[in-house]
Amino acid sequence: MEPITYLEAIRQGLWEEMERDPAVFLLGEDIAVYGGAFKITKGFLEKFGEERVIDTPLSEAAIVGASIGAALMGMRPVAEMQFADFISCGFDQIVNVAAKYHYRVGTPVPMVIRAPYGGRLHAGPFHSQCPEAWFVHTPGLKVVAPATPEDAKGLLKAAIRDPNPVIYFEHKYLYRHEKGPVPAGDYATPIGVAAVRREGRDATVITYGAMVQQSLEAAAAVAKEGIETEVLDLRTLSPLDTDAIVAAAEKTGKVCIVHEATQTGGLGGEVAALIAERAFRALDAPILRVTAPDTPVPFSPPLEDAYLPKAEKIAARLRELAAF
Amino acid sequence: MAELHGLPPDDLLKIYYYLRLTRASEDRVIKLYRQGRVFGGVYVSNGQEAISVGSAYALAPEDVTAPSHRDLGANYVRGLTPREYLAQYLGRATGPTRGRDGNVHYGDIKRGILSFVSPMADLLPVAAGCALAFKIRREPRIAVGYFGDGASSRGDFHEAVNFAAVLRLPVLFICNNNQFAYSTPLARQMAVPHVADRAKGYGLPAVIVDGNDVLAVYTATKAAAERARAGEGPTLIECKTMRMRGHAEHDDASYVPPQLLEEWRAKDPIQRLERTLREAGILSDAEEKRIAEQITREVEDAVQFAEQSPLPDGGGVTQGVYAV
Ligand SMILES: Cc1ncc(C[n+]2csc(CCOP(=O)(O)OP(=O)(O)O)c2C)c(N)n1
Numbered sequence: 001m002e003p004i005t006y007l008e009a010i011r012q013g014l015w016e017e018m019e020r021d022p023a024v025f026l027l028g029e030d031i032a033v034y035g036g037a038f039k040i041t042k043g044f045l046e047k048f049g050e051e052r053v054i055d056t057p058l059s060e061a062a063i064v065g066a067s068i069g070a071a072l073m074g075m076r077p078v079a080e081m082q083f084a085d086f087i088s089c090g091f092d093q094i095v096n097v098a099a100k101y102h103y104r105v106g107t108p109v110p111m112v113i114r115a116p117y118g119g120r121l122h123a124g125p126f127h128s129q130c131p132e133a134w135f136v137h138t139p140g141l142k143v144v145a146p147a148t149p150e151d152a153k154g155l156l157k158a159a160i161r162d163p164n165p166v167i168y169f170e171h172k173y174l175y176r177h178e179k180g181p182v183p184a185g186d187y188a189t190p191i192g193v194a195a196v197r198r199e200g201r202d203a204t205v206i207t208y209g210a211m212v213q214q215s216l217e218a219a220a221a222v223a224k225e226g227i228e229t230e231v232l233d234l235r236t237l238s239p240l241d242t243d244a245i246v247a248a249a250e251k252t253g254k255v256c257i258v259h260e261a262t263q264t265g266g267l268g269g270e271v272a273a274l275i276a277e278r279a280f281r282a283l284d285a286p287i288l289r290v291t292a293p294d295t296p297v298p299f300s301p302p303l304e305d306a307y308l309p310k311a312e313k314i315a316a317r318l319r320e321l322a323a324f
Numbered sequence: 325m326a327e328l329h330g331l332p333p334d335d336l337l338k339i340y341y342y343l344r345l346t347r348a349s350e351d352r353v354i355k356l357y358r359q360g361r362v363f364g365g366v367y368v369s370n371g372q373e374a375i376s377v378g379s380a381y382a383l384a385p386e387d388v389t390a391p392s393h394r395d396l397g398a399n400y401v402r403g404l405t406p407r408e409y410l411a412q413y414l415g416r417a418t419g420p421t422r423g424r425d426g427n428v429h430y431g432d433i434k435r436g437i438l439s440f441v442s443p444m445a446d447l448l449p450v451a452a453g454c455a456l457a458f459k460i461r462r463e464p465r466i467a468v469g470y471f472g473d474g475a476s477s478r479g480d481f482h483e484a485v486n487f488a489a490v491l492r493l494p495v496l497f498i499c500n501n502n503q504f505a506y507s508t509p510l511a512r513q514m515a516v517p518h519v520a521d522r523a524k525g526y527g528l529p530a531v532i533v534d535g536n537d538v539l540a541v542y543t544a545t546k547a548a549a550e551r552a553r554a555g556e557g558p559t560l561i562e563c564k565t566m567r568m569r570g571h572a573e574h575d576d577a578s579y580v581p582p583q584l585l586e587e588w589r590a591k592d593p594i595q596r597l598e599r600t601l602r603e604a605g606i607l608s609d610a611e612e613k614r615i616a617e618q619i620t621r622e623v624e625d626a627v628q629f630a631e632q633s634p635l636p637d638g639g640g641v642t643q644g645v646y647a648v
Contacts, residue, residue, distance in 0.1 A: 025460060051460045054491070061480045062487035065449020066456050069467070072433060073388070073457035093480070096443050097450060104425045105432075105439045108647030139645050163647035239646075 001181035006174040009149035009182055010114075011040050013156035014078065016186065018048055021076060024160055025052040027063055028080030028114075037082050038116060038175060060090035064113065068098050068165075071111040076160055084117035084169065085129045098165040099140030108163040112156075118171040118210055118260055119297050119308055128297035128304075130209070130261035135167050136238045136270070142191055143238040145169040147212035149180040151235055154189025162191060169237075171210045178213065194241035196248070200228035203321045204248045206271055207258040208234040211309060215258050218314035227322045237267055242274055249275045253284035254321040258314055263291040285324035288317050326604045329539040333606045335381070339538055340601060341615050342377045343594045346397040348619045349406055352627060353413050357573050361631075363415045364426045369394035371536075371568030374593035375500045376470070377401055378541030379561070382549055383468065388454045390438040390447035392470040393428040394500060403435040406626035416633035423636035424644075444475035448484035448497065455488065455495035455558075466494040466552045468545075474505025476519050482526075485560065489528040494552035496545065497523075497560040500535060502567035507579045520562040528558050535563030536593040539600075566591075 004012070018024045025048075026032075026041060032055040035042030045053045056063050060081065067077035081087045087094070094113070101109045119128035135143050142164050146152040152170065159166035197212060198219050205215040212233045219229035232248040234241065249255045255275055257268040272287045290309045298304050328336055350368035357366045369376060376397030380389060383402075391398055396409065404420075411419035412430050420430040421439070431439030438447055438454070451469030458465040475481055476499060488495045499519045503510050516522065523530035529551075533544045541563055548559035566588035570577040601607035 027456075054456075057483075057486055057490055059483040059487055062449045062452065062483035065446065065480065065484065066453030066487060069390075069438075069450040069453020069455070070457040070460075071453075072438065072450070073454050075457045075460065077453075092443055093446060093449065097441050097446050100441070101439065102647045103645050104421050105430070106422075106644060107433045107439070110647075142646070 001184060003179040003181050004149055005176055006149045006152050006171075006178040007038065007040060007176060009153040010156055010170055012182070013153040014041065015044070017157055017160045018044070018052065023074060023076040024078060025054065025075060026078050026080065027054040027056050027067065029056055029058055029082050031055060031080050036080060038172070041080070060086055061093050064090035064093035065097065067111045067113070068093065068101070068109055071109045072107060076110055078112045078114060078160060081113060081115045083127050084115035084131055085126050087113070087115050087131060091134070094135070094141065094165070094167070095138045099138045102164065103140055109165050110163045112159045112166050112168055114168045114170060116172045117169045118173055119304060120173040120210070122299065122301055122304060124299035125296040130259070132169055132237050133261060133266050136267055140165070141238060142166040142236070143169065144191060144236050145171070145209045146235060147174070147209055147233050149178065150182045151189050153182050154187055155191065155235065158188040158191050161188060166191070169209065173210050189235070192236045192239050192241055194235055194244040195233045196230065197233050198229060198231040200230040200252065202228045202252055203254040203256060203318050204230040204232065204252045205256050205258055205314065205318070206232045206234065206245060206248060208237060209260060211258045211260050214309065214311045215314055217311035218318060221311065221315045222318045222322070225319070227318055229318055240271070240274070242278070245271055245274055246278045249279040250282040253282050254324065255283070256288045256290060256314065256317045256321060258290045258309060260292055260309060262294050263289060264294050266291055285321050288321060290314050290317050326606065328600065328604060329543050331539070331542070336601060336606055337611070337615070339377055339381055339542070340597055340607065341619070342381070342397055342400050343373045343538065343597060344615065345400055345406070345619050345622065346373045346377065347594060348623050349409055349626070350396060352623050353410070354573055356413070356627070362413050366413070366573040367393045367428050368569055368573070369396055371588060371592065372500050372502055372565040373397045374538035374597075375498065375535045375541055375563040375565060378538040379468065379498050379545040382542050382545035383466070386436065386465050388436040388438065388451070388465065388467045390451040390467065390469045391431065391440050392447070392472060392475070392500070393440060394472070395470050396428075398470065399437055402437055404432065404437065406622050407629045410626040410630035411633050414630045414633070415635060416630055417636040418630070418633040445471055445478040445480040445484070448481050449487065452484045452488045452493055452495050455493035456491065458494055459491070464553050466496065466549055468496045468498055470498050470500070472505060473499065473501045473503065473510055473513055473519055474508065476522055477513055482522075485523060485528065485558070486526045488558040489526045492555065492557035494555070495558045496548050496552060497558065498545070499560065499562045500565055501562055502565050504567050504571070504580065506571040506575070518562060520560060523560040528560060530560040530562060532562045532564065535565030536591045536596060538593055538597050
């Protein structure tokens with residue numbers, strides 16, 4: 001299989017799902033004529049027509065709310081937030097209407113919100129955030145964050161076919177910086193299942209999104225020093241694959257949790273607590289975290305560089321763990 | 325016998341029945357509340373039943389409504405039963421939300437009633453989304469979103485109206501302007517005299533109706549519905565009325581000038597229709613008595629049914645967060 005970019009994988013996933021199911025349609029700002037801020041939906045208008053590829057007003061509450069209504073009427077909307085940062089403007093619709101609907105009355109709300117997120121593109125405090133923790137804390141939502149082209153396509157298909165509201169966090173840095181093969185033919189990556197990206201016996205990294213690649217780089221660096229790292233890619237952030245997390249922690253007894261989002265109240269705290277509850281006896285060292293500091297995402301390259309967790313920082317923590 | 329507003333006597337009597345059923349049901353719940361037999365708050369539509377009943381009566385069964393908290397009348401017209409209404413208030417397993425949600429927070433998708441959510445105006449974008457689905461599938465159905473004057477200050481109202489106007493969606497926005505939002509009078513809600521004025525900037529027609537005249541509400545809704553069904557887009561209907569009780573039953577509404585209530589009491593929508601029907605020779609004493617007795621029976625049966633229904637089993641509390 002020829003490797004394709006993460007962006008191309010998302011495009012293929014959307015395209016194939018729209019061909020497969022006439023209930024699938026797209027809505028969002030600038031997605032039709034222009035093809036989306038990142039050009040993911042370029043060519044979709046020509047193929048699927050303006051009734052299935054809908055340019056909307058700049059109005060996140062309306063985009064999310066309309067998706068909910070259409071989903072309740074049997075459609076499968078895929079809404080695009082131009083940047084994940086602006087999902088806050090539709091937050092109430094997501095957490096109060098979409099997330100609670102099935103629990104309250106038993107009616108499913110099958111919809112997907114695509115949220116381009118993450119930093120390293122020097123895009124500043126309003127175009128670089130990782131807001132996944134807001135949604136992981138909301139029961140009733142599913143949250144996925146693919147790290148590879150294969151998962152980007154497979155998880156998107158699974159999200160579109162899922163009867164629940166799914167927030168699909170696609171990392172903007174990976175769009176054009178991550179390439180890989182995707183399986184031939186139709187496939188979906190199951191939601192709720194983590195993946196071991198590298199086997200190791202000395203320490204475990206638990207991570208997701210753009211930090212998977214950074215963690216693998218760090219693991220390769222410390223391997224030269226004889227430290228073998230297990231790297232677990234969560235892929236789904238809600239509901240968490242708790243068994244895989246516990247197994248990965250028990251395997252090495254030394255855990256480092258890595259995410260690009262800021263630390264306090266982030267997913268890392270939840271994963272750490274889960275390990276403390278279920279794998280305490282297997283631990284040989286304190287659970288460490290490598291995350292962004294608790295600040296907004298800064299703009300200027302040296303500042304953003306200092307802000308983002310990267311391979312070198314992860315490698316340093318792995319050495320600490322190995323020496324503990 | 326005479327037709328009024330194009331409605332034959334049978335329909336006129338049904339409308340009269342729904343108005344009285346709504347008032348009787350709510351009065352009965354107030355009584356249960358005073359006796360401490362209701363969990364949580366009680367919200368009623370006393371004095372403004374004509375808005376819900378008149379508008380819903382103008383819809384087709386396949387249309388969809390997004391009720392607000394004073395729309396019991398519309399829910400009854402669309403097929404909700406007094407038994408379900410009482411079971412909901414008493415938190416029973418037999419209510420529309422099986423105790424998952426309370427009082428006015430219910431709906432039933434099978435009868436085209438979306439489930440009311442607390443954040444005011446949240447269901448307006450959702451109603452627009454239902455209409456979007458109808459438009460995409462070229463179905464001759466419409467959606468109706470109900471809201472109050474207070475709700476019209478929320479972004480979600482403005483986003484929904486604009487979204488629907490731009491996309492020419494078959495949706496009606498029906499406002500009960502009862503002059504108060506909790507304790508906040510209209511003048512503190514908006515610097516324009518009418519909610520209808522708020523539609524002007526969005527390019528959709530807005531009409532003002534006497535909200536205590538059920539036949540006027542019916543006629544205005546019928547016309548707007550036909551317009552929407554013909555592909556001509558949304559309409560806003562502002563129904564002028566007065567909230568005759570507190571915001572909820574815990575609220576004595578001492579902030580409302582008594583003479584204002586006196587003025588509006590003389591315009592009671594039920595008495596008004598009753599006078600009209602008697603003058604037209606449509607309602608006799610015998611018929612009135614028959615309807616009153618039927619309603620008493622139905623409501624008492626509903627109270628009994630609800631009180632004899634089981635409360636939900638606490639063991640099920642974690643079930644149904646996700647659709648499978
Ligand atoms: C977004 C939001 N803010 C506050 C509240 C609390 N609240 C419930 S009803 C209400 C007043 C609503 O007034 P209006 O929309 O005019 O409807 P009415 O009760 O008069 O029918 C308020 C403030 C709420 N439910 N939602």
